[in-house]
Amino acid sequence: MPGGPARYAWIGGRRHAVAALPSLLRKDVVVSDMALGAQSAPGAGGRRRVGSFGDKLFAALCAGSGIFVLLLLGALIVTLFIGALPAFMTYGAAFITSTDWNPVEGRESFGGAVAIFGTVVSSILAIIFAVPVAFGIAYFLTELAPQWLRRPIGTAIELLAAVPSIIYGMWGLFVVVPFVQVYIQIGLGEYIAAIPMVGFLFESRFFAGTSLFTGALVLAVMILPFIAATMRDVFEQVPPVYKESAYGLGATRWEVMGGVVIPYTRISVVGGIMLGLGRALGETMAVTFVIGNANRMPQSLFDPSTTIASIVAMEFPESLAGSLKQSALFALGFLLFVISFIVLAASRWLLRSRLK
Amino acid sequence: MNRRTLLLGTGAALAGSAILRPNAAFAQQATITGAGASFPRPVYDRWGAAARDAIGVNLNYQSIGSGGGINQIRARTVDFGATDAPLTVAQLTEGNLMQFPTLMGSIVLIVNLPGVGDNQLRLTSDLIVDIFLGRLRRWNDPRLVEANRDLRLPNLPVSVAYRADASGTTWGFTNYLARVSNEWRDGPGAGTSIQWPSGQGARGNEGVSNAVRNTPGAIGYAENAYAVVNRLITTQIRNRAGNFVSPVMETFIAAASAADWSVPNMAPDTLDLPGANAWPMTVGTYILLPTNPPAERVEASRNTMRFFDWAFRNGAQIATQLEYIPLPESVTNVIRANWARQVRTPTGGAIWTA
Numbered sequence: 001m002p003g004g005p006a007r008y009a010w011i012g013g014r015r016h017a018v019a020a021l022p023s024l025l026r027k028d029v030v031v032s033d034m035a036l037g038a039q040s041a042p043g044a045g046g047r048r049r050v051g052s053f054g055d056k057l058f059a060a061l062c063a064g065s066g067i068f069v070l071l072l073l074g075a076l077i078v079t080l081f082i083g084a085l086p087a088f089m090t091y092g093a094a095f096i097t098s099t100d101w102n103p104v105e106g107r108e109s110f111g112g113a114v115a116i117f118g119t120v121v122s123s124i125l126a127i128i129f130a131v132p133v134a135f136g137i138a139y140f141l142t143e144l145a146p147q148w149l150r151r152p153i154g155t156a157i158e159l160l161a162a163v164p165s166i167i168y169g170m171w172g173l174f175v176v177v178p179f180v181q182v183y184i185q186i187g188l189g190e191y192i193a194a195i196p197m198v199g200f201l202f203e204s205r206f207f208a209g210t211s212l213f214t215g216a217l218v219l220a221v222m223i224l225p226f227i228a229a230t231m232r233d234v235f236e237q238v239p240p241v242y243k244e245s246a247y248g249l250g251a252t253r254w255e256v257m258g259g260v261v262i263p264y265t266r267i268s269v270v271g272g273i274m275l276g277l278g279r280a281l282g283e284t285m286a287v288t289f290v291i292g293n294a295n296r297m298p299q300s301l302f303d304p305s306t307t308i309a310s311i312v313a314m315e316f317p318e319s320l321a322g323s324l325k326q327s328a329l330f331a332l333g334f335l336l337f338v339i340s341f342i343v344l345a346a347s348r349w350l351l352r353s354r355l356k
Numbered sequence: 357m358n359r360r361t362l363l364l365g366t367g368a369a370l371a372g373s374a375i376l377r378p379n380a381a382f383a384q385q386a387t388i389t390g391a392g393a394s395f396p397r398p399v400y401d402r403w404g405a406a407a408r409d410a411i412g413v414n415l416n417y418q419s420i421g422s423g424g425g426i427n428q429i430r431a432r433t434v435d436f437g438a439t440d441a442p443l444t445v446a447q448l449t450e451g452n453l454m455q456f457p458t459l460m461g462s463i464v465l466i467v468n469l470p471g472v473g474d475n476q477l478r479l480t481s482d483l484i485v486d487i488f489l490g491r492l493r494r495w496n497d498p499r500l501v502e503a504n505r506d507l508r509l510p511n512l513p514v515s516v517a518y519r520a521d522a523s524g525t526t527w528g529f530t531n532y533l534a535r536v537s538n539e540w541r542d543g544p545g546a547g548t549s550i551q552w553p554s555g556q557g558a559r560g561n562e563g564v565s566n567a568v569r570n571t572p573g574a575i576g577y578a579e580n581a582y583a584v585v586n587r588l589i590t591t592q593i594r595n596r597a598g599n600f601v602s603p604v605m606e607t608f609i610a611a612a613s614a615a616d617w618s619v620p621n622m623a624p625d626t627l628d629l630p631g632a633n634a635w636p637m638t639v640g641t642y643i644l645l646p647t648n649p650p651a652e653r654v655e656a657s658r659n660t661m662r663f664f665d666w667a668f669r670n671g672a673q674i675a676t677q678l679e680y681i682p683l684p685e686s687v688t689n690v691i692r693a694n695w696a697r698q699v700r701t702p703t704g705g706a707i708w709t710a
Contacts, residue, residue, distance in 0.1 A: 103522070104545035178570055205493065208515045208556045208571045293520030293557030304556035306520075314559065318423035318522030318548050321430070 080337060083330030090324065095331060101295040103315070103325050110328035112335060114295050118212065118305035119336065122287065123280035125216030125301075130224045131273060137224075138231035143253055154232065161225035169289035172218035177290055180217065181209025185302055204302035208292065213301040215291035219283060223276035230272025230351075234265040267350050274347030281340050284309035308336040386659045387414040392425020392438030395524050395579060396459050396641045400438075402674045403667045410670065413663045422524050422548065429453065429644045435656040437644040440524020441548055442623030452648045454698045456622050456691040457640040458664060460612050460681035462580040463528050464603040464637070466588040468568050469495060470510055475602040477591040478503050481536035481628075481636070484593070487575060488516055488533060489540070490554025495573055512573030517564045519577075520557025522549035528639035529577045532627045536636075580608070581679040597632045608681045611638035617687045622694065638681070647698050654701050661695050661708045 087095060087110060098111020137157060141150055185207060193203040204211070238261050246256045262269070292304020293314060312329050319326040385408065390400070397419040404415030420428070422439040429437030430451050437453075448455055465484070467477055479487075480503060486492045492500065495509045519526045527548045534541035544550050558567045561582040568574040568588070580603055583590055592600040601607045614631035615624040628636045643664065649657040668691070672682035683691075695708035 100551070102545075102551040103549050104547040104551070107545060173566065181571065205513060206515065206556060207513050208517065208567055208574060210556050210558070210567065288520075288559060289563075293559070294555070295551055296553075306557075314521045314557075315549060317421040320423055321427045 077334075077337065080330055080334040084327060084334045086324060086327040087331040090327075095328070096335070099297050101311075108324050110325065110331075112308070112328075112332050114297055115306050115308045115311045115332055116335060116339075117297065118215075118291065119281055119307040119309070119339070122212055122215045122219060122291065122305070122307060123277055125212070126219035126223055126280045127273060127277055129216060129220035130227055130276060133220075134224055134227035134231055134276075137228040138235050139257060141232050142235040143257065154229075157225045157228050157232075159225075160221075161229070165222065165283060165286045168218055168222050169286035172214065172286055172290040176218055177209040177214055179209075180211070180214045180302075181207065184213075185209065185211075189302070200299075201301050204300040206292070206303055208304070210290050210292035210304055211302045212291065212298050212305045215287045215305070215307070218286050218290050219280045222283060222286060223280050226279060227272050227276040230275060231265075231269055234268040234272065235261055238264050271347045271349075271351030274343055274350060278340055278344040278347060281343060282309055282336065283307075284313050288313055308332045312336075385412045385414045386655065387416055388435045388656050388660050388663060389416045389418075390425075390436040390438055390643075390660070391418040391420050391428045391434045392644075393422045393440045393524055393641055394419035395440050395461060396438065396680070398581070398678050399459055399671070399675050399680050402678070403663075403671045406671070406674065407663055407666050411662060411666050413659050413666075415663060421522070423522060426644065429646065432646065432653075435653065436660050438641065439644060440639065440641050441527040442621060442640070442642050443644065445621045448621055448644075451644075452646055453644045454647050454694060455642050455644055456664075456694060457617075457642050457683060457687065458667070459675055460608070460626065460638055460640050460683065462603055462608050462611075462635055462638045462681070463525055463532070463577055464580045464583050464588075464590045465593065466565060466568050466576050466578050466583055466590055468570075468572055468574045468589065469512070470572055472507055472509070472589070474589050475592055476504075476507060478594070478600050479591050480594045481532075485533055485537040485540050487514055488518075488552075488554065489543070490516065510573070515567075515571045515574040516552075516555025517567040517571075517574055517576035518552050518555050518557050519549075519560070519564055521559050522547075523560075524548065524639065524641065525561070525577065525579055526550065528627070528637060531639075532637045535628045584679045593636055595634055595636045596628050596630050597634070599632060601633060601635055603635060605676065605679075605681070607633050607635040608638055610634040611636075612681050613684055617690055622691065645695075645699060648700060648702070649707070651702050654707055657699060658707050661699070665692065 091098065091110065095110070095112055096116065097113050098109070099113045100109045100111045101114060102109045137153075141154060145153065185204070189202065189204075193199045195202070242260050242264065243256050246260045251259065287307050288310040291306060291310060293306050293310060294304035295306055295311070296303075298305040312333055315325065316329055319329060397417065400415065400417045404417060408414050417438075422441055425434075425437035425439050426443070428434045430453075438458075443451075443453065443455055447453075465479065469477065483492065483499060483503060486499075492514055494511060494513055496511045501509055527546070530540075530544070530546040530550050533544075534546040544553055556567065558564045558576075561578045564576040564578055565582065565586060565588055568576045578588065580590075582588075583603075590603050592602050594600050610631045611626060611629055611634040614629040614634050615626045617624050623640060623642060626638045626640060629638075643660075645657065645660060646653070668683065668688040675682045692708065696706050699707045701707055
């Protein structure tokens with residue numbers, strides 16, 4: 001509807017219209033403004049009419065798009081919840097704590113504890129692996145790297161985020177799994193299993209290489225770019241005068257990082273980590289390839305496990321419509337939604353000052 | 357969340373393109389749609405291509421999995437459903453469906469043991485059960501050595517690999533384990549997916565075979581067709597008659613002919629049969645056909661039967677080429693008789709009259 005000429009007339013027309021029409025001082029001033037300029041350009045003497053059909057249509061479409069997102073989100077939650085209701089009714093809160101997942105006909109028993117545990121532990125491990133590296137990247141990019149190198153590395157990090165997750169899955173299966181199997185489990189397994197107190201975490205009788213640990217490793221690479229990019233952005237927002245003051249007092253780079261940059265950006269950094277955590281929680285394909293898909297509570301980091309997203313992807317196609325199994329999968333999906341929602345909401349809240 | 361939506365979208369797009377594929381030249385041909393098991397898909401695809409030229413029936417088959425096939429035919433969104441795990445008579449009656457087998461396939465054990473060649477390792481049912489229960493931990497266990505005196509078994513841990521996605525292959529394999537062992541029957545049980553006591557899961561035949569190939573000391577199960585095409589190392593198994601048999605067409609056909617096909621749901625027991633030469637893990641794959649098609653679907657129902665009739669007469673060679681087991685002729689005659697008897701038009705007439 002708004003043609004080419006209208007845009008040229010916009011700026012000139014705007015001032016005029018604001019002066020002439022008090023109604024434009026309402027809060028929808030921007031929308032009306034633009035439409036107004038678009039509308040009236042061809043009109044005589046630059047007079048503009050407000051509230052014509054086009055304006056209202058445009059405003060309604062914009063508002064509709066906004067509300068549509070809310071409705072969509074609501075519909076998703078409701079659909080998941082309705083699908084999950086039979087499982088919640090059957091098992092109640094025990095669904096979350098039961099480690100049993102038995103889809104065999106006649107002895108169905110479904111509990112989400114293994115999948116929830118696997119999801120949370122693999123994601124947290126991934127954070128543990130990814131955060132130090134992400135910090136290193138961000139520190140290097142903002143403080144150490146020469147100017148000409150910052151852009152290529154920054155772009156490479158962002159490109160990592162664009163790699164499809166199935167590619168990470170294949171890479172994980174063909175590169176990371178044999179690596180973990182040969183060099184870590186078989187090569188180092190006995191030594192790390194002998195560490196007092198925590199050795200049991202590494203002692204496994206599964207030697208296939210697909211494990212909670214491998215899943216977390218692949219996840220760490222996947223979420224690395226998100227955390228690194230957020231950290232770089234927030235580090236860059238530290239006012240130079242703060243850092244220069246510290247340098248002026250004779251602080252080293254490390255002291256500036258520890259004493260000025262980190263305290264200044266602390267909350268935002270945690271928000272960025274939560275963002276990565278949110279992504280790790282919902283990751284499906286890459287994890288499915290490397291985590292071993294075993295519905296048993298893992299006894300060690302090298303035992304196979306499963307995640308919510310993985311179990312839903314595996315079991316859903318073969319679950320009969322309306323069966324308790326399908327409902328249990330819906331219930332797991334609902335729980336994943338809740339967990340992701342909490343994590344992402346926390347991240348938004350922590351990042352609120354940076355996202356304005 | 358986005359990613360999953362995308363995935364579903366891609367699936368829908370693929371399914372969509374499968375529907376669109378028949379080009380305009382065949383527009384005058386009759387199209388039948390089916391959905392379900394992925395196990396027989398290679399054969400159905402080849403049959404479909406051949407039948408299009410031979411009898412003018414154009415098959416559109418989507419391998420969405422057995423569970424999906426059952427869901428789709430219950431909702432009557434397709435002309436026939438396909439499943440690896442057969443339905444019981446009660447389930448068939450409830451859904452107004454009839455069931456018939458089309459092909460048989462075998463399940464084989466695949467291993468990765470350095471120094472052990474194809475079909476050299478000899479396993480008894482007890483050993484298989486104990487391996488998959490996680491009880492036999494090392495390959496040089498005295499019981500394994502005892503059964504394989506002519507082999508040098510390595511001192512490696514036993515790594516079990518299984519299908520993590522629900523599948524007909526798992527259904528067949530776990531039913532075999534439940535048949536030969538009460539402990540398995542009362543413990544993990546049998547189904548398209550079960551609670552495995554040990555091992556690691558992988559997705560699909562390719563996932564399991566990859567897990568086995570990557571891990572020295574691994575053992576898993578796969579469809580024979582997949583194992584042959586990918587040259588996987590398989591094993592001998594001792595059958596019920598006490599003979600060690602290798603997974604070859606001869607032992608598969610011995611199993612097919614030892615089955616009792618006259619059972620009402622046409623899904624006989626094909627596991628662990630008594631024949632001297634019978635492979636113990638042979639399973640059928642089945643078609644589900646509505647017994648009460650509405651008037652506008654009668655023609656599609658007739659074409660479905662025409663298609664499979666043609667396939668039973670002319671498709672055996674295609675099936676054996678792809679390492680599947682065609683049905684004996686006595687069985688296909690029973691199927692035709694059941695079509696004539698069970699599938700009715702809304703007015704009560706038989707649809708299959710040939």
